[in-house]
Amino acid sequence: MIYSISDLEQLSGVQSHTIRIWEQRYNALKPMRSEGNTRFYDDKQLVRLLNIVSLNQTGLKISKICSLSEQDVDKLLEKEIQEIPRVAKFDYYVNQLLKFGLSYDEFSFELLLSACIEKFGIIELYKNIMYPILIRLGLMWRKDDICPAQEHFLSNIIRRKIFTAIDSLDLYHDSNDKTWLLFLPEDEEHDIGLMFAHYVLKVNNNKVIFLGTKVPLESIEKVLNDIKIDNVLFFMIKPRPLKVAQKYIDDLQKICKKINIHIAGNNQIIDQLILSKNTNRFNSLEEFEDNIKNTSK
Template structure:
């Protein structure tokens, strides 16, 4: 796969200007050139950049890093993995997870992610590592610059970790407040919904988790058969404003006065006219506030 310099910026978190400087001054990367002199980078160059970024974020000088052979770079990186277990620089973990994910290296990805969860806890690992990782990859996925196989590989491991955290929670002390969680029938990116499921259960809420691609008629049936206090759904996919507004209005007709919470694509949500019983949130902290302080909804 080939990447533009803007793609590298999105994946590495390093500005395009800085990447160009590293190329010219330290020979860090060797891009191909189109007939129009546009830089293009292959998978090997992307992985090398991610390694360079990781080591630089750990305190090593860029001049030293770029003078190393590929073998020495990998050896130093292996040492830095152990060293950084006591480091709070989350960007290091993010860039290494991107690298191993794109290479389908399940062993390394799983090992590093497990280490992050053990060190920081699932909640902080999600806030500071997993969510930023998804954000960094989001633009590439939407533009189809990362193939579906890579997306599925990454998200399936992330989903497995969150499911594991959910399974460790006790269901004995669940309260009466009930939450219904789902994604619309054209949505299938459920990492955020799964983590919300974890947070709700960790706060002793009863959850009816329907998952992805749920038709409105199914929502209506669940509401007819259960006493639901709160609803949570995500609008993530790009869609016309008219279609998004129709979905919100149709959901409102089905749910009536039930409290409805939504998150997702800010560009879409901010254009919508939301009924009074809708609450939108933009961060994990805001959602936790909704859970812990229901009177503020």
């Protein structure tokens, strides 16, 4: 693939200005030039940048890293991965997992992700590693319906890990457990955040009815008529006209009546919505987790 310097900024977390300085001072990258003299980069240059950033997170100076051969860089990275408890900064793992994912290296991605799960647990892993990866790839704030292959590859592995974590939890519930209905609207399909919410709710002894993606309001209404639901949680992520978003909220609030509604996702949209008294918004993962802990039995 071909990347602009702004693409590198998004994927590496390093500002474009800093990338240019590293190029000029340390020969960190060797950009190609278009006919209009615009910088562009290939997969090899992106991987090199992610490696440089990863090693910088371990304490090595940029000047030292850029003077190393590719073989020496690989050896240092392998050593850091084998000594995973020693690395304190989550950005290291974010960059390495991105590197493995963008090159379709499933074995290395799975190996490092499993080690992170063992070290941090699924909740800390999602908040500090998985979620930043998804943000960098743009999964949470898509402007179109076409998902690049790397995004599919990475998100499917992450989704599989969360499913495994959910399946490992006890299915027992008593009659006092709160029941949550989780779903995404008909035009929403990125469900990793919803799956993580499913995990957090179950860890905190809540009963969860997970409907998944692209659920019509008619289906929500049927569930609410069939069984007692205490809370409804959905994500509104894709950009959409304010009138369309407000109508959806209004229609959902009519269906839910006095049931607690919780919304999360794209704050640029949610900030403009008029919400009823029984509709709550979550602005962050921490806010959601705190709320669940305080309301669970």
